[in-house]
Amino acid sequence: MKEALVECVPNFSEGRDARRVEAIVAAMRVEGVRLLDWTRDADHNRCVVTIAGEPSAVLESAVRGVGKAVELIDLTSQEGLHPRIGAADVVPFVPVSGIKLEQCVMLARQAGLEIWRRFGVPVYFYEGAASRPDRANLDDVRRGQFEGLRDAVRKEAARRPDLGGPGLHPTAGACAVGARKFLVAYNVYFDSADVAVVRAIARDVRAAFGGLHGVKALGVLAHGRARLSMNITDFKSTPVSQVYATVSRLAMKHKTAPVEGELVGLVPEEACEREAEWMRQLIEFDDETKILERRLAAPLSWPGEGNSTNTGLANV
Structure with missing residues (x-):
């Protein structure tokens, strides 16, 4: 057991x-x-x-x-x-x-x-x-x-x-x-600073408004760029690749496009799609620090013992 x-x-x-x-x-x-x-x-x-x-x-x-x-x-x-x-x-x-x-x-x-x-x-x-x-x-x-x-x-x-x-x-x-089950906290940055556009995309992709199953989304201005902040609460039913494809299609209607992505916190190996475009766009993705199974085997030290923080979305 x-x-x-x-x-x-x-x-x-x-x-x-x-x-x-x-x-x-x-x-x-x-x-x-x-x-x-x-x-x-x-x-x-x-x-x-x-x-x-x-x-x-x-x-x-x-x-x-x-x-x-x-x-x-x-x-x-x-x-x-x-x-x-x-x-x-x-x-x-x-x-x-x-x-x-x-x-x-x-x-x-x-x-x-x-x-x-x-x-x-x-x-x-x-x-x-x-x-x-x-x-x-x-x-x-x-x-x-x-x-x-x-x-x-x-x-x-x-x-x-x-x-x-x-x-x-x-x-x-x-x-x-x-x-709850595992979720994937995933941010997408666009080649635009138009918050109204990213909020419209967030509304369309959000499960609560008839979008994708298990997806919560919020459109914000972060670091001078429009950012779509999402929680994917059922990545087995709605893979991140499906979310990315939908976001890209919606962005095209608004004459913008996703240019970078980031994962906040950890992601299970099972959620990773190694050859997918969304993973190729990730900022500073490192298996040793972002994959749950790897981090379980090599946890961080507690504050005061040499570890540092990251910056990103807090949307859980």
Whole structure:
């Protein structure tokens, strides 16, 4: 029987202050937990941390990271391009080996309870851990963001948290905790700075608007260029090559074209299509640092021990 190995990919609403990000990551150091990746994005003002290990250790690591984020991040003065409802915005648990999605649901429920008990941050359960159909989709949970949700919970019982509340934490908001399969966080840059165009493409490719199955998309201006930021939540049903082909076709209608791509965080070997155009366009792609299986075998050292961050999208 394989040893149970679970991944967790918490997203925090801080991507501009490197010291704060490093403090959050450092707080997550727990015996038996491997640090696989941490990515900071100043435009989105968001960071994404990827850890893996034995389930109970990963749960404790994630909860400690939430606690440090609650201490350091004040949403009343935080702003960025990425939607968010919390200082620790989302905390998804992902089965890797020797564990099923249903067990990750239980981990998510336990983590949510600890987050509320220790820090007084109310919790919404989403995707596989959702207790209500209208909360399976993270976008529905985050509707209105921190500011809108803060007002909505006072007026609408249907918007109140699954744990805690009814009001949000005054500075840390709420935390969405879930269980899901692997996703591919994929950004595409265009030969244009026209944000309206990339937003139109995002709308057309997005599953919620009748686009591609399992695709979430957001159009933004990043580093002076139009960027399509996507989460591909079911790469087996909708391969990245299919997403790229659709985006290229839509871009042609707007007289633009994708010129570069990047992967944020890690990607399973199974999702890679070595001869595909989308992989040839990737910026600084390295198997040793971007392939999940390689990083599991050679994890990063924790902050203060010589490792550095990347920059990119935080859109999980």
